[in-house]
Amino acid sequence: MRASGQTLTAVAARSGQRAAAYAAVEGFERTEPDYQSLLDAPDIDAVYIGLTTDAHVPWSIRALGAGKHVLCEKPLAMNAGEVGQLMAVQQRTGLQVMEAFIHPFHPQFDFVREVVASGRLGELRAANAVFLSRFEAADNFRWNREHGGGALFDLGCYCVSALLLLLEQPVVWADAQQEFLGEVDVTTTGLLGLPGGRAATLACSLQAATVQQLSMTGSAAHLVMPHPFSSIDSSATVTVGEHHEHFAPVNPYQRMVVHFAAAARGEVPLKLSLAHSLAQAQVLDALFRAGAGGQRTWLVAGSGTTHEG
Structure with a gap:
């Protein structure tokens, strides 16, 4: 800051x-x-x-x-x-x-949004977001459900946020499988239904080898972001088909704070609105319900509610 x-x-x-x-x-x-x-x-x-x-x-x-x-x-x-x-x-x-969230403030994310909007990928066929890591400290709040612990809250939120921002489509339904350690989900895999019969997938874990990646596949090309979520002060590369777009090291956290300060002064609109946060929370709610109930959970458009079936 x-x-x-x-x-x-x-x-x-x-x-x-x-x-x-x-x-x-x-x-x-x-x-x-x-x-x-x-x-x-x-x-x-x-x-x-x-x-x-x-x-x-x-x-x-x-x-x-x-x-x-x-x-x-x-x-x-x-x-x-x-x-x-x-x-x-x-x-x-x-x-x-x-x-x-810092990922929307890295230049690679703007590049990917431009690629998707331009149609270079063709018609979307699949999208996948993965954020896996390992947390050992037993006294960390991530192991306390009442404080918002667990893989889906801590890491899965990145996956959902990025997919919503890039796909620019509402999630129609969610399904999930969850592995628990004590009271929190240590690993969650999810499937998000999109309009037109398409779907996106995500995986997050607190007890896995550290991996993060976001990929999108269309009828014309495949896109891969090897480090979509935490690329502070390190170089990044996005692959689109056979093209490799390279990005010099930047600090997206610093860029986020600069942007937020400008928005507070009334100079620019917020890049991440509360409407986005609400949509993301609705998807997280649906994934939790699907994981607990063992069946697909439908999101009721515009209502902020979910139902199983």
């Missing part, structure tokens, strides 16, 4: 000692004794909320009530209903709220 030209005014954490240590490393001007004190500070214009997922919407709503723009860690909410609540408050206040 400092590199993007923003002033790091204050930070708050559950522990004052932890806040002080973080402020010293990252260059914040001061610490606040608690979250509410930070929100009440008159010299702060916007906040980044990096709490556990179950705290995202409650504290985002409090921040909006305090007159702050909100950049919130992904996934934005525990379910689509929470996103709807946040949207209502955002519309009432007129402040900016954005889910902190």
